[in-house]
Amino acid sequence: MSGSLLLQSLILGLLLGGLYALLAAGLTLYFGVMRVVMIAHSAFLILAAYLAWFFTTQTGLDPLLSLIITVPLFFAAGYGMQRALLSRLRPATLTMMSVLLTFAIALIIEGGLGYLFSGTQRRIQLGYSSASLELWGARIAVVKLVAFGLAAVSLLALYLLLKKTRFGQALRATIQHREAAQLLGIDTDRIAGFGFGLGLATAAVGGTALALDATIYPSLHWHWIGPLMAIIVIGGLGSIPGAAVAAMLLGVTQALLQIPMGTTWAQTVFYLALFATLMFRPQGFFGGRLAQRF
Amino acid sequence: MRFTKTPTASKRSRATLAAAAAVTLASTLAACGAAEEGGGDDEIVIGISLPLTGDFSEPGKGIQRGYEAWAEYVNDNGGLLGRDVRLEMLDDQSSAERVAADYEKLINQEQVDLVVGPFSTRLVIPAAQVAQDYGYLFVEPAGAAPEVFEEGFENLFYAAPAVADDHYKLLAEHILAMPESERPKTAAYASMDDPFAQGTAYGLKDALEEGGIKTVADEVYPPNTTDFSSIAAKIADTKADMVVGGSQYQDGVNLIVALQQLDYQPKLAAFSTAPTETEFAEAIGDKTQGIIAPTGYTTKADYPENQEFVKFYEEKHGEAPGEDEANAWTTGQVVAAAVEAVECAEPDPDCQSKLIDWLHENEVETVVGPLSWDDKGRPQSAHMIQQWVDGEIKIVLPEDQAEAEFVYPKPAW
Numbered sequence: 001m002s003g004s005l006l007l008q009s010l011i012l013g014l015l016l017g018g019l020y021a022l023l024a025a026g027l028t029l030y031f032g033v034m035r036v037v038m039i040a041h042s043a044f045l046i047l048a049a050y051l052a053w054f055f056t057t058q059t060g061l062d063p064l065l066s067l068i069i070t071v072p073l074f075f076a077a078g079y080g081m082q083r084a085l086l087s088r089l090r091p092a093t094l095t096m097m098s099v100l101l102t103f104a105i106a107l108i109i110e111g112g113l114g115y116l117f118s119g120t121q122r123r124i125q126l127g128y129s130s131a132s133l134e135l136w137g138a139r140i141a142v143v144k145l146v147a148f149g150l151a152a153v154s155l156l157a158l159y160l161l162l163k164k165t166r167f168g169q170a171l172r173a174t175i176q177h178r179e180a181a182q183l184l185g186i187d188t189d190r191i192a193g194f195g196f197g198l199g200l201a202t203a204a205v206g207g208t209a210l211a212l213d214a215t216i217y218p219s220l221h222w223h224w225i226g227p228l229m230a231i232i233v234i235g236g237l238g239s240i241p242g243a244a245v246a247a248m249l250l251g252v253t254q255a256l257l258q259i260p261m262g263t264t265w266a267q268t269v270f271y272l273a274l275f276a277t278l279m280f281r282p283q284g285f286f287g288g289r290l291a292q293r294f
Numbered sequence: 295m296r297f298t299k300t301p302t303a304s305k306r307s308r309a310t311l312a313a314a315a316a317v318t319l320a321s322t323l324a325a326c327g328a329a330e331e332g333g334g335d336d337e338i339v340i341g342i343s344l345p346l347t348g349d350f351s352e353p354g355k356g357i358q359r360g361y362e363a364w365a366e367y368v369n370d371n372g373g374l375l376g377r378d379v380r381l382e383m384l385d386d387q388s389s390a391e392r393v394a395a396d397y398e399k400l401i402n403q404e405q406v407d408l409v410v411g412p413f414s415t416r417l418v419i420p421a422a423q424v425a426q427d428y429g430y431l432f433v434e435p436a437g438a439a440p441e442v443f444e445e446g447f448e449n450l451f452y453a454a455p456a457v458a459d460d461h462y463k464l465l466a467e468h469i470l471a472m473p474e475s476e477r478p479k480t481a482a483y484a485s486m487d488d489p490f491a492q493g494t495a496y497g498l499k500d501a502l503e504e505g506g507i508k509t510v511a512d513e514v515y516p517p518n519t520t521d522f523s524s525i526a527a528k529i530a531d532t533k534a535d536m537v538v539g540g541s542q543y544q545d546g547v548n549l550i551v552a553l554q555q556l557d558y559q560p561k562l563a564a565f566s567t568a569p570t571e572t573e574f575a576e577a578i579g580d581k582t583q584g585i586i587a588p589t590g591y592t593t594k595a596d597y598p599e600n601q602e603f604v605k606f607y608e609e610k611h612g613e614a615p616g617e618d619e620a621n622a623w624t625t626g627q628v629v630a631a632a633v634e635a636v637e638c639a640e641p642d643p644d645c646q647s648k649l650i651d652w653l654h655e656n657e658v659e660t661v662v663g664p665l666s667w668d669d670k671g672r673p674q675s676a677h678m679i680q681q682w683v684d685g686e687i688k689i690v691l692p693e694d695q696a697e698a699e700f701v702y703p704k705p706a707w
Contacts, residue, residue: 012523129578258524263513
């Protein structure tokens, strides 16, 4: 194994980890806000990727511009979904029933995409798809760097929003103690809806970042949901910084393990880490009491 | 579910949702088969079970279109041995259990004169077993994986140019014929963990290793892999002179882009399947320069049989035939050649074994060129090699079919 391959793999791992962090952020947020397991999150990622692809093939413009449409659209869809569907589930069985409900939504999205765009595998044709920068002999693909940048900006924005704004305070209050938040005059139902919308808005950004450097097809989301679930459990359910750190660690570990072990075995790192977490620290590595997870 | 109307069918009618579709199709079929009563001396009935629903329904329907077009063509041109050809088609729903039962029924109850094969390895093997038990000739349009030829079938013939391992045969010969100084010295391989895709890459690997070209990377990835950057990094790190991908579609495309992102510039890059798909150029734009792919069928091959097939098919369907349609048509041609030569098409074992023996000893002119088989039914021909030249995919090998010169070393991508 050469030093340059090691450096190259490290860079690829960091870039991949950044993408994982962005894709997992929404998933952990839904759980934090509402104790909802959102199986359809990855289906929404693929939906956003398809919208970016469709936008680019129709207009010829850069897929990143599709964010102007998809982010507000997904926010509204998330708000609507929470208010119209998820809030109607009985609190006692919310977590379990939300799996069923969002599973159905994932199937509807997959079927709809197949119906509209067929099962043909698509890829956005970009002038800069194979462009790269050199760094000490290693190569950094521009598309991967853009995706990483999107992840960094979105996660930072999300963090600031939750920490520094009144809406963020209200959202965190809702997460920590819904009844106490209500007593303080917070409209927790609306806040929960906004929280869900926020999660889905990250799916719009994540899906677009994914579409820059991937071939997409309607059933691709099944491939993503497993690793993303593993990331948020390892990071601590509900913790966005936890998910981000777990994503980076797993991305780098996966890329480095591929050198000696090959692709098939390197994939298992997610599940091994998941087993280890559940055995030794079931609350996840960054999840203390739920109340302190932000 | 049945697709033709015969007296037996109406007695055993099934209340399935698809019945309506069957009736529509049956009337189409009846139009090309002369007699609806079935089984007379004035027609040859060919039994087929196809995956018209389920996992393989897309290629299954392609095969169906090919068979139907072939039967129509034969009947337009005076039939076989002066008798009309009628296709008796069943739907096996892509299930291996059903396909065996279907052929059992076709041979035993319907007493069809001939049978031909379904789509894909998983269905071909059980179907061929039934045909073998009854001594029937079994020519099949799809089922290229090595397993098909390891079951000891004596009645099976694969109606395509080559089995998976031989897809790159012409490329291997071409590379090894280069002067020692120009030849690539090292090669990197990446293949999907799939018998067909791996067969293509490893067939080339074995041939090149024997010729002294060193293997410097050999990566296998599971079919669900979508991120190829790490595999690409390992290949790029070896600086191999050539790279070979045992790919299907998305894996091939993603690997090519990942290699480009690392600015890896091999002298030769060959990938199976992906580069021949229409979506390929749309996905990676103008960065296709010099990419090589083997292909079992192209409408551009100038065998006279092929020109006629393309013309007939385009007139009927308004679009060019694909590989599935061509493979079904080839199957028909192979059976027809044997029938015309030994002048019989009956269920009795004597006639069937004459047909089998004839195909073992003779060569047949088809839309994919002349075909002959070894004793296990492996076709002895080779896939054509295509290469992307100036934004178009063109035949470069064999030389007598070439539309463009083989470009080596390949231009930067």
